[in-house]
Ligand code: GDP
């Protein structure tokens with residue numbers, strides 16, 4: 001059904017601003033990019049492909065976030081390329097900064113050590129602010145109060161296949177709260193104590209938060225003793241803001257606990273393992289959605305349908321032999337195996 005769907009020609013909504021409310025199944029869903037002024041070219045590349053493969057049919061609003069004010073060049077370059085309306089938000093200082101409890105000397109010492117060990121971004125302060133922001137801050141922005149689903153899109157990514165259906169609508173109608181496209185193993189040197197603290201928080205302090213049909217076997221190969229490193233690669237992420245904000249899920253309290261430990265700065269905790277550990281425990285497996293066959297690329301990993309009829313049907317412009325999604329090092333395999341799910345990797349599987 002999906003590949004024969006005519007493209008929907010919605011009126012341009014460029015004139016509107018802020019959050020709009022829709023009738024029917026359409027909600028307050030947005031495309032969200034944290035990006036620097038210097039990444040304008042990369043942002044334009046991502047916008048062009050995302051519009052061409054998806055958003056030209058649906059016209060979702062695109063919101064840009066930055067810890068510094070956006071330059072006129074950035075705003076003028078991007079605004080006319082988006083088929084929905086645009087919004088540019090400068091983050092208040094505390095969203096991209098140290099919390100009060102951090103010992104700056106100790107943090108600096110860690111950066112030095114990690115630099116020697118050649119850990120990626122090990123010596124970067126701003127990378128840590130970014131990871132903390134994406135872990136526990138973005139959903140607190142007053143501008144996002146009424147946002148429901150967001151789709152995170154970074155500069156310099158590609159979408160090499162048509163996405164012919166409204167993914168937000170699909171998730172809403174199927175009670176999906178967290179969507180991912182790629183998954184791989186984390187560099188354990190960035191998270192020496194993340195699992196120990198996570199386990200303590202959920203298993204010892206708040207077992208009542210853990211979902212009955214959780215995804216523990218995706219993140220652990222030994223029933224929770226150790227974390228296997230598998231994480232949803234959050235540079236592609238579609239999620240409902242409610243799972244971060246609603247005390248019923250308990251995510252915000254978990255973030256505050258992690259923040260009090262200081263591991264965003266005394267280690268280099270990424271938002272990917274933080275989101276993954278939390279939602280693998282807090283959500284039912286059914287609420288997590290693998291978004292297949294987008295031809296997504298973020299350096300160095302490419303998604304590319306290996307099934308020829310599927311690749312054709314979606315007009316994919318990528319090389320199946322470069323596909324990482326179903327590669328043996330990808331954790332997507334594990335997600336499907338441990339949950340006994342059908343893999344949506346052929347036309348016959350996808351077309352229902
Ligand atoms: P990687 O994907 O882990 O290699 O990290 P990136 O450098 O791609 O950063 C992740 C996202 O955060 C990208 O969308 C970047 O544009 C954005 N980002 C990273 N650091 C900063 C920063 O200091 N300021 C702003 N405004 N955006 C940042």
Ligand code: MN
Nearest residue numbers: 154155235298
């Ligand atoms: Mn990136």
